[in-house]
Amino acid sequence: MSIALVGAVLISLIALGADQGGDWTRRAMGGQAGIVEGPAYLYLAEYDPEWPHRFAELAVQLRAAMRGLSVEIEHVGSTSVPGLAAKPMLDVDIVVQTTADVGAAVNCLERAGYRAKGTRGVPGREAFDQPPGAPVHALYVVVQGSKPHLDHMLFRDLLCRRPDLAARYESVKRANADRLPADWLGYSDAKADLITELLVLARSDAGLPVDPSAVEEDGVLYRWRAAVDDRAIDDLHADAFGETPGSYRWRRSRPLSLGWVTASEDGRLIGFVNVAWDGDCHAFLLDTAVASAYQRRGIGRRVVAKALEEAHNAGCAWVHVDYGRHLSDFYAACGFTPTAAGLRRVK
Ligand SMILES: CC(C)(COP(=O)(O)OP(=O)(O)OC[C@H]1O[C@@H](n2cnc3c(N)ncnc32)[C@H](O)[C@@H]1OP(=O)(O)O)[C@@H](O)C(=O)NCCC(=O)NCCS
Numbered sequence: 001m002s003i004a005l006v007g008a009v010l011i012s013l014i015a016l017g018a019d020q021g022g023d024w025t026r027r028a029m030g031g032q033a034g035i036v037e038g039p040a041y042l043y044l045a046e047y048d049p050e051w052p053h054r055f056a057e058l059a060v061q062l063r064a065a066m067r068g069l070s071v072e073i074e075h076v077g078s079t080s081v082p083g084l085a086a087k088p089m090l091d092v093d094i095v096v097q098t099t100a101d102v103g104a105a106v107n108c109l110e111r112a113g114y115r116a117k118g119t120r121g122v123p124g125r126e127a128f129d130q131p132p133g134a135p136v137h138a139l140y141v142v143v144q145g146s147k148p149h150l151d152h153m154l155f156r157d158l159l160c161r162r163p164d165l166a167a168r169y170e171s172v173k174r175a176n177a178d179r180l181p182a183d184w185l186g187y188s189d190a191k192a193d194l195i196t197e198l199l200v201l202a203r204s205d206a207g208l209p210v211d212p213s214a215v216e217e218d219g220v221l222y223r224w225r226a227a228v229d230d231r232a233i234d235d236l237h238a239d240a241f242g243e244t245p246g247s248y249r250w251r252r253s254r255p256l257s258l259g260w261v262t263a264s265e266d267g268r269l270i271g272f273v274n275v276a277w278d279g280d281c282h283a284f285l286l287d288t289a290v291a292s293a294y295q296r297r298g299i300g301r302r303v304v305a306k307a308l309e310e311a312h313n314a315g316c317a318w319v320h321v322d323y324g325r326h327l328s329d330f331y332a333a334c335g336f337t338p339t340a341a342g343l344r345r346v347k
Contacts, residue, residue: 065112076152090137154202240289281317
C-alpha cells in the first residue's frame, strides 16, 4: 500500500461535509489508535478493499451494543467509496429514528466503552471517542433525515455514482497532501471548498434545497458557511474597514472558525461576520462588516443575528464581541450587554 503523509490537526474546525472536523484529532499511524487533542499526522492511503469488511465487522458489534434500539448503521466518509484513497479510518453513522432516541443511543454506546464528545459544533450529530483497542474509526449518532445524516449519505452516494467527481476529490486530497505538513490549514481549507461544491450538487440532484439554512430578507440572502470568494471577502473587508485591499487574512482565520455568515445581493457579497470558537461554549464575533453603500439598512444586525442563532445551534452558551466606543449602539441593537473585559497589548 503506498502511503502519503497528508495531515495535521484541527479541533472541529469545519462543521460540514463528509470526513471533516474533529476527525482530524485522531491519530492513525503505525497501527496506533486513539484520540489526540494536539498536532498529529495522518496518512492518505490507497483504497483498501478490506475497509468494507472492517466496517461490516464493526457494524455487527455496534448493533449488539445498541440493545434492540431501532437504528441503521451506515459506512460513510471516504473509506466507503470504492477506489477512493482515504485516511485509513472508518467513518460510521448510527442513524436513530427520532431526536428522542439520541439519549438512548448515547447511553448504549457509553456502556460499550465509547466516550461522548457532544456535537462538536455540528447540530444534530453526536460524536464519540472510540473504546481502546477498537479499529480506528469515527463514530457519530445522527437523526434520520437530519442535515448531518443527509450530508453524509448524499456525499457518499454522489462519489459512488460519479467516479469523475471521486477522482477530482482524490486529486484535491493528493495535491494538497503534497503541501503538507507546511500548510495543513491550506489542505483542510482547499478540501472544504470542494466538499461544499459537491454537497450543493448532491443536494440539488436529490431535489433538496441547496442550502436549507439560507434566509432571504429584502432581496438580501443570508447564509451560514457559504463558499466565499477570496477576492470578494477581501474587497468587502477593505471597503468596510477603510483598509488597503489585500490585507484581510481570511484563508488563515477560516479554519479556526466555527462558521461565518454572508449577506449577498444578486450574488455580490455585501455583509459578513466570522464566528471564532473555543470548541466548547464560547464563541467570538470577528470582522463584522457591511459594504459602505449598504450600511444602516439593518444588514449588520441581521448577519449578527444569524451568527448568534448558528452559535446557539452549535451548543455555544456565550457569544463575545469586542468593539470601539463608536459601535456601542450597533452592538446594543444586536442585543449585546457591555461587560468588563481584559485587554493587553503584546505587540
Ligand atoms: C458596524 C457595521 C457592521 C454595522 O452594519 P450596518 O448594516 O450598518 O448596521 P445596521 O443597519 O444593522 O444597524 C443596526 C443599528 O445599529 C446602530 N448603528 C449601526 N451603525 C451605527 C453607527 N455607525 N453609529 C451609531 N449607531 C449605529 C443603529 O442603532 C442601527 O439602527 P438604525 O439604523 O435603525 O438607527 C458597519 O457599519 C460596518 O461594516 N462598519 C465598518 C466595519 C466595523 O467597524 N465593523 C465592526 C467591527 S467590531
